[in-house]
Amino acid sequence: MSLVTKLVLACLELNILIKAEHIPGHLNSLADSLSRCDFQKFRKLCPTADANPYMIPDPSLECLKDEADLLLKCSMAPNSWKTYKTAVECFKKFRIIYNYRHIWPVPIDEIAQFIAYLSYKGFSASTVSTYISGLAHTHKNNVTDNTKSFIICKMIEGLRRKNPQKLDVRTPISFDLLKRLIHSLRSVCNSQYETILFSSAFSLAYFAMLRVSELAINSRTDESGHALKCEDITFDKSKGQTELHVKICSSKTDQKHTSITLIIQSHSNICPIHAITILLAGSLLRRKWIK
Template sequence: MSIPPGGVQTVQIPGSDTSDSDESVEDTDYPSRQHSELITGRQVPSVSAPHGHRLNSGARTPDHNFLNYSVCTLLNTSLAPSTMNSYRNAWKHYMAFHQLYYPQCAPLPVPVVHLTQFIATCQHRQLKPSTITSYVSAIAYVHKIQNFPNPAEAFIVQKLLRGLRRDGAKDKRLAFCLTDLENIISYLPSVCVNGYYAVLYKAMILVAFFGLFRIGELALSKLGQNNLIQKAGIQFEYANGKVSGVQVELQAYKHSAGRGARIPLSRQPLKSLCPVRALTRYLRRSCAYQGPLFHHPHGIPITTSAFCQVLRQCVIKCNLDPKRYTSHSLRIGGTTHAHLLHMPATQIQQLGRWRSNAYLKYIRPKPVPITS
């Protein structure tokens, strides 16, 4: 039986166009075309022998067209292919802006006010600060190669770029609350291809929330399996013949410096949101494969991309912003939940494996609406 990637149904997700590329924009081949235009038609002085030496009579003296071609080639070679492609893409985006707002004006040189408005347009499209900065660098390059005044050096442009970096440095991800978890879990049966995956992802969500786990500790990431929880690291605790809790062993984790950790999971009063019950139910349905804790029916580990795809679809169905509610919102939400339950700070630090008060940045309670 073949398993679809991530065990989820393929769903087309509508959204605003925030792509950094735009194939519909007219291809204006900058800056490579600028290189050729820079030297087109310019005469190169006749070649004479330096210091009185005679030229090789057998060597053909190159004409100015050949030399111009060589100059253009060297200029193109001065940029790495990836940089050239990035600059071309940036100029395409600027030309789309220019044609929309200033079609009657010459594209070069770019006035400072046009550049500031282009930056604002990019921010409105929710492009990353690094992407916008690279666009401005491309525009600056075009001006330098043409000996135009560089608008990117203007004070206001530099302040705008600094503002973008400062704003982008803020972590805008929000915390899941218990109500969010209930809603997300309720949509798992409609998102997953079968009951096994619905049980699996419910266990992953609740374990991540109440254990303050990073998703890379529950699912396979590009960094490999070093921090991945193994089935052998699960130990159940019993009281009066019933499972009362779970100890989850981590062999390594981010900034662990070779140290391991044991994370306790306790039963929760609300059965539908109890990580111990969810994990027990999942393990009863999973196969006897040893290795990573969460896996497909045939034993292959669940990947972080598969988990994030499932979570994103559920978040959208809950009418939440998928850009602000991500897999890390589970760790943020679990920390906030523990704080609201008045868990001691030292215990929160131990649970989340923080060695400082960095956990305070994860406490993000939702604002309570004011009722009249």
């Protein structure tokens, strides 16, 4: 066992990927019986084991409250909570400016004036609609939701007509543009390692059609958990050619972690298979240089 521990630590230090395969044998028969749910065999091998299963004690009311809060927190994405919190804070600021009382449910005329206030401040119709949704979420907590009244819906519709959404001038990344981006990295990156790193990221994002949140974390406090991990990317050579398997464990449209695996075949020198292979080899050298 100590030999296996040393081997694993050495592989972690040198950034070597290990693929372990379970080989059943007489030395681990006890573990085999448990992993296969063969409890009769387990009882024969370990007759002194406790016959009564361990029962989890009933939680306290404080634990139930914490669990309820956690379930409510998990009901929406972290970014949605942040947006709704921003909406409520903006509404509180509006009430302070115009000396409104802090009462819920919010009167319809007060919501209407809040919409007018946001419009005067130059907020877009989509942002105003999102802010009103934030207020609606607060209203649904056992109070009457006045944000769905006729006049409020018409005011938001009027805001959309008054300030139509601007034309999105962004264009998708084409394969030719991807090649130009990768080739330009040599002129802007500080080292060959950075060039290979960003080349791998760009090509992987293109061929796997990844969102930014699926490729990298947004900040140190990112709680979404959508970003790819090293173990989510594997190579498969069983079909005579190298394939890249990318497992998307969760995403903006998969909040319940259903997961999906994308299979990318080798295309050219621009494909992520070629780039990531070079990156992994370069990571080993870079670790030695740092040491």
